[in-house]
Amino acid sequence: xxxxxxxxxxxxxxxxxxxxxxxxxxxxxxxxxxxxxxxxxxxxxxxxxxxxxxxxxxxxxxxxxxxxxxxxxxxxxxxxxxxxxxxxxxxxxxxxxxxxxxxxxxxxxxxxxxxxxxxxxxxxxxxxxxxxxxxxxxxxxxxxxxxxxxxxxxxxxxxxxxxxxxxxxxxxxxxxxxxxxxxxxxxxx
Amino acid sequence: xxxxxxxxxxxxxxxxxxxxxxxxxxxxxxxxxxxxxxxxxxxxxxxxxxxxxxxxxxxxxxxxxxxxxxxxxxxxxxxxxxxxxxxxxxxxxxxxxxxxxxxxxxxxxxxxxxxxxxxxxxxxxxxxxxxxxxxxxxxxxxxxxxxxxxxxxxxxxxxxxxxxxxxxxxxxxxxxxxxxxxxxxxxxx
DNA sequence: GTCTATAGGAAGATAGAC
DNA sequence: GTCTATCTTCCTATAGAC
Numbered sequence: 001x002x003x004x005x006x007x008x009x010x011x012x013x014x015x016x017x018x019x020x021x022x023x024x025x026x027x028x029x030x031x032x033x034x035x036x037x038x039x040x041x042x043x044x045x046x047x048x049x050x051x052x053x054x055x056x057x058x059x060x061x062x063x064x065x066x067x068x069x070x071x072x073x074x075x076x077x078x079x080x081x082x083x084x085x086x087x088x089x090x091x092x093x094x095x096x097x098x099x100x101x102x103x104x105x106x107x108x109x110x111x112x113x114x115x116x117x118x119x120x121x122x123x124x125x126x127x128x129x130x131x132x133x134x135x136x137x138x139x140x141x142x143x144x145x146x147x148x149x150x151x152x153x154x155x156x157x158x159x160x161x162x163x164x165x166x167x168x169x170x171x172x173x174x175x176x177x178x179x180x181x182x183x184x185x186x187x188x189x
Numbered sequence: 190x191x192x193x194x195x196x197x198x199x200x201x202x203x204x205x206x207x208x209x210x211x212x213x214x215x216x217x218x219x220x221x222x223x224x225x226x227x228x229x230x231x232x233x234x235x236x237x238x239x240x241x242x243x244x245x246x247x248x249x250x251x252x253x254x255x256x257x258x259x260x261x262x263x264x265x266x267x268x269x270x271x272x273x274x275x276x277x278x279x280x281x282x283x284x285x286x287x288x289x290x291x292x293x294x295x296x297x298x299x300x301x302x303x304x305x306x307x308x309x310x311x312x313x314x315x316x317x318x319x320x321x322x323x324x325x326x327x328x329x330x331x332x333x334x335x336x337x338x339x340x341x342x343x344x345x346x347x348x349x350x351x352x353x354x355x356x357x358x359x360x361x362x363x364x365x366x367x368x369x370x371x372x373x374x375x376x377x378x
Numbered sequence: 379g380t381c382t383a384t385a386g387g388a389a390g391a392t393a394g395a396c
Numbered sequence: 397g398t399c400t401a402t403c404t405t406c407c408t409a410t411a412g413a414c
């Protein structure tokens with residue numbers, strides 16, 4: 001354990017993520033996955049005997065872990081809430097490259113008939129997102145129902161702004177989302 | 190002109206739309222398009238010499254026309270604004286089957302490297318959507334900037350709620366969007 | 379305008395050398 | 397653990413009969 005392969009592992013998953021995020025499940029070919037990772041097709045099968053489907057599942061698993069460590073954990077800190085929000089905003093901005101990149105959750109929601117293997121993970125991640133936002137809002141004195149409503153709304157705005165940014169070729173919708181994020185969560189109505 | 194083929198034409202495009210909307214561009218195969226339309230692959234090539242790409246382009250063109258006739262036109266009427274909003278809500282509810290179906294704009298936004306042919310049409314349709322909403326809002330006494338901001342926000346909420354509904358397997362996010370639609374457009378802030 | 383048949387290539391996946 | 401070579405299946409697209 002602790003060999004150089006453990007470093008390559010992270011880069012490997014990252015490269016696979018890029019392909020799935022940019023081209024979707026059906027659009028991702030073994031050739032494109034091979035090219036982006038620098039591994040031959042057969043090498044990918046050695047690491048992922050389950051083929052493309054397993055790669056996508058592991059990408060989703062890594063996404064789930066990334067979110068927990070980089071987005072949810074800082075959100076739970078006990079520092080000033082506006083600082084925590086600002087930190088999260090920066091993370092989101094980097095994750096989606098200021099609106100230039102789509103969300104892997106959206107891109108892997110379809111996958112024709114084998115959506116079953118992904119559907120569960122995607123659903124879980126969406127709920128984890130909502131829970132994380134709701135928990136922060138509730139921590140600022142809002143009741144549970146209101147917190148949940150605001151959290152869901154922010155998840156909707158996040159993904160809607162990404163769709164619109166991609167569809168119009170403009171980063172503005174996503175940027176606007178980031179600007180209004182704090183108010184959407186904690187502003188008074 | 191006026192032969193039975195003109196009726197089949199509508200059904201044909203509708204069937205193709207279903208496939209592209211449910212499986213995306215890469216996920217749509219000539220076989221699935223053939224099965225859904227009831228035409229053999231070669232027959233599809235006779236009608237669409239440009240193959241899959243032309244089919245997707247014509248589907249987007251038909252979508253553009255459908256929106257203009259069924260969504261934008263009623264929105265411009267001079268009846269009570271709440272009745273016009275209700276009519277539009279029903280149209281949206283039907284178009285997306287209460288949140289069970291994805292949006293073709295989202296599903297065709299990617300298409301690997303040949304996104305160029307679709308990107309233009311998708312962008313145009315998104316802007317037409319925003320313009321239609323903004324025009325209604327402005328007609329109710331709001332200034333142009335505020336009307337546009339609200340219109341964009343509604344388009345974001347629409348697509349975000351569709352993404353979340355699909356991702357969580359629940360129609361609730363889309364239903365909630367429809368409920369809050371009138372207030373998002375015309376409510377006082 | 380629709381069909382059957384097929385060409386030609388790219389897809390996912392495996393075998394076996396190193 | 398990575399590679400080259402290969403298998404099989406499915407893909408897009410075309411040819412040509414009816």
